[in-house]
Amino acid sequence: MTNPALPAEALILNRVQETEDIFTLQLQLTAPAQQWRLGIQPGQFNMLYRFGVGEIPISFKAISADEQGQPVLEHTIRAVGRVSRALAALPPGERIGLRGPFGQGWPLEQAEGQDLCVITGGLGCAPAVSIIEHAFANRTRYGHIHIIQGVKHSADLLWRSRYEFWAQQPDTTVMMAADVAAPGWPWYSGRVTELIKRLPLRPEQTLVCCCGPEPMMQASAEQLIRQQVPAEAIWLSMERNMQCASGHCGHCQFGADFICRDGPVMPYPRLRDRLGLEGI
Numbered sequence: 001m002t003n004p005a006l007p008a009e010a011l012i013l014n015r016v017q018e019t020e021d022i023f024t025l026q027l028q029l030t031a032p033a034q035q036w037r038l039g040i041q042p043g044q045f046n047m048l049y050r051f052g053v054g055e056i057p058i059s060f061k062a063i064s065a066d067e068q069g070q071p072v073l074e075h076t077i078r079a080v081g082r083v084s085r086a087l088a089a090l091p092p093g094e095r096i097g098l099r100g101p102f103g104q105g106w107p108l109e110q111a112e113g114q115d116l117c118v119i120t121g122g123l124g125c126a127p128a129v130s131i132i133e134h135a136f137a138n139r140t141r142y143g144h145i146h147i148i149q150g151v152k153h154s155a156d157l158l159w160r161s162r163y164e165f166w167a168q169q170p171d172t173t174v175m176m177a178a179d180v181a182a183p184g185w186p187w188y189s190g191r192v193t194e195l196i197k198r199l200p201l202r203p204e205q206t207l208v209c210c211c212g213p214e215p216m217m218q219a220s221a222e223q224l225i226r227q228q229v230p231a232e233a234i235w236l237s238m239e240r241n242m243q244c245a246s247g248h249c250g251h252c253q254f255g256a257d258f259i260c261r262d263g264p265v266m267p268y269p270r271l272r273d274r275l276g277l278e279g280i
């Protein structure tokens with residue numbers, strides 16, 4: 001069975017409450033014949049289906065292992081509406097449906113031999129974990145790694161120890177920004193774009209992966225271009241409402257592109273004229 005459009009059953013092995021409204025589901029596919037779905041690439045997404053409620057696209061965060069060494073698929077989700085709240089209510093032991101993997105992931109091969117700059121805002125950090133882990137697992141393939149994460153409030157920062165660990169790795173820069181910072185916040189107070197200005201970039205040999213709210217991605221991309229990074233070296237991960245996830249229903253249309261099929265990861269020049277336009 002190799003059809004990503006057909007749902008597989010996934011068991012919720014564990015559920016981690018990351019913040020008040022953000023949780024991580026650790027999932028194991030129940031049928032051995034479905035294990036090919038674990039070939040999901042950084043930047044791709046799955047459709048998670050709460051039976052009887054509905055399905056939503058959620059990026060893949062990581063693949064870890066359970067105590068027996070069996071692969072575990074991780075998705076981090078913010079409970080914002082009908083389906084995400086219904087998924088949030090499920091305890092370990094429940095089963096959900098999973099379709100995927102779908103979409104175009106980060107351009108990992110194109111990034112090889114270059115510096116990698118990963119810029120995220122809010123929960124955009126979840127899809128970026130997979131590319132950062134991939135880069136560290138294949139360290140010799142990449143040059144300097146820059147990681148920038150922006151949050152609205154310092155209390156929103158997820159996985160602080162993970163960022164601290166990455167910051168200690170050689171040839172790696174980690175910077176964090178909070179629009180509003182509580183006392184004791186050791187990093188920058190202000191916008192991500194201000195941090196980008198401080199990055200020791202080598203613009204002609206850098207590939208940028210950016211994931212977060214659209215205005216933040218657009219502002220970051222324009223700032224990088226002002227710092228001489230070529231527009232075609234900047235890749236954004238886009239979000240739109242989805243239904244089929246396979247380029248048929250048109251729900252995710254963005255101009256001439258279907259985000260589920262042509263994205264979610266797309267080069268900035270393809271998006272530049274359409275970002276911020278009303279009605280698209």
Ligand SMILES: Cc1cc2nc3c(=O)[nH]c(=O)nc-3n(C[C@H](O)[C@H](O)[C@H](O)COP(=O)(O)OP(=O)(O)OC[C@H]3O[C@@H](n4cnc5c(N)ncnc54)[C@H](O)[C@@H]3O)c2cc1C
Binds near residue numbers: 057076077082126240
């Ligand atoms: C390719 C792709 C990858 C995604 N990856 C992730 C991920 O890894 N983790 C994750 O949490 N979400 C992710 N999303 C967003 C997620 O799919 C939506 O949050 C989800 O579809 C909302 O569905 P719902 O039924 O829970 O809410 P709905 O009932 O559809 O919406 C309820 C309300 O929430 C608002 N809303 C919808 N989405 C968001 C949002 N993202 N943030 C704040 N408010 C919102 C709506 O405008 C509406 O007012 C991704 C989306 C795409 C397209």
Ligand code: FES
Binds near residue numbers: 243244249253259261
């Ligand atoms: S979700 Fe149906 S075309 Fe993209």
